[in-house]
Amino acid sequence: MLATMDVTTALQQRVSTRRFRPDPVDEQTVRELLEVARWSPSGGNLQPWRVVVVAGEERQAVVDLARQTQAEGRDGGGEEFPVYPSPLHEPYRTRRFAMGEQMYAVLGIPREDKPGRLAHVARNFEFFGAPVGVFFVVDRRLGHGQWAHLGMFMQSLALAATERGLATCFQEFWGVVRAPLAEHFGLDEHHTVYCGMALGHADEHEVNRLRTERAPVEEFAELRGF
Numbered sequence: 401m402l403a404t405m406d407v408t409t410a411l412q413q414r415v416s417t418r419r420f421r422p423d424p425v426d427e428q429t430v431r432e433l434l435e436v437a438r439w440s441p442s443g444g445n446l447q448p449w450r451v452v453v454v455a456g457e458e459r460q461a462v463v464d465l466a467r468q469t470q471a472e473g474r475d476g477g478g479e480e481f482p483v484y485p486s487p488l489h490e491p492y493r494t495r496r497f498a499m500g501e502q503m504y505a506v507l508g509i510p511r512e513d514k515p516g517r518l519a520h521v522a523r524n525f526e527f528f529g530a531p532v533g534v535f536f537v538v539d540r541r542l543g544h545g546q547w548a549h550l551g552m553f554m555q556s557l558a559l560a561a562t563e564r565g566l567a568t569c570f571q572e573f574w575g576v577v578r579a580p581l582a583e584h585f586g587l588d589e590h591h592t593v594y595c596g597m598a599l600g601h602a603d604e605h606e607v608n609r610l611r612t613e614r615a616p617v618e619e620f621a622e623l624r625g626f
């Protein structure tokens with residue numbers, strides 16, 4: 401697939417897509433994305449990333465596994481690495497709340513509609529309809545630095561996908577079932593799933609037009625000595 405987008409445009413165009421068309425993404429394209437993302441930097445060049453990519457029957461198997469784990473009320477190991485600290489402090493709490501409210505407003509699901517909101521969250525376990533799921537695997541023996549470097553790889557993969565007209569959504573939600581996933585993928589005891597990512601073609605749905613806010617540069621950056 402020909403890639404022609406500059407980095408700034410890719411950064412600005414990448415958004416979390418939460419409704420996908422079923423059109424497949426072929427293996428060659430997925431390999432190309434991984435080929436690009438592997439040039440991400442990492443401290444000491446450790447390259448602390450592993451990925452499992454699923455499509456077709458393999459995708460369906462993890463969708464079923466997640467559903468079954470939830471239906472049985474089993475602990476899937478989510479608490480080992482909680483998504484957010486509890487309680488979440490400011491300014492993060494407000495930002496998280498604002499993002500959620502913005503998203504549910506676009507989806508037309510009011511706060512009182514708990515089942516509606518839960519149903520949306522549950523769609524994480526279907527990759528929001530995307531034909532491909534990517535799982536980012538981390539080695540528990542590594543430290544916070546290596547987790548950050550895995551994050552750089554993740555962003556690279558998403559930008560490479562954007563450049564090729566593909567859509568993505570990172571999904572830490574999959575961490576809720578990291579234990580059954582590890583077993584399913586045959587990971588050794590050191591490795592665990594940190595995050596998932598839906599990959600495919602964006603649907604026309606309203607939710608994909610959600611443009612989240614960002615704090616202005618002055619709020620998070622200090623420029624000294626200029």
Ligand SMILES: Cc1cc2nc3c(=O)[nH]c(=O)nc-3n(C[C@H](O)[C@H](O)[C@H](O)COP(=O)(O)O)c2cc1C
Nearest residue numbers: 414415416418499524569570571572573574595612
């Ligand atoms: C590591 C990571 C994990 C995320 N996990 C989820 C998730 O489980 N489900 C979801 O709907 N969005 C998830 N998101 C998407 C964020 O909500 C989104 O990136 C943020 O609101 C900014 O919006 P944007 O990606 O459209 O710019 C995740 C994002 C990141 C970077």
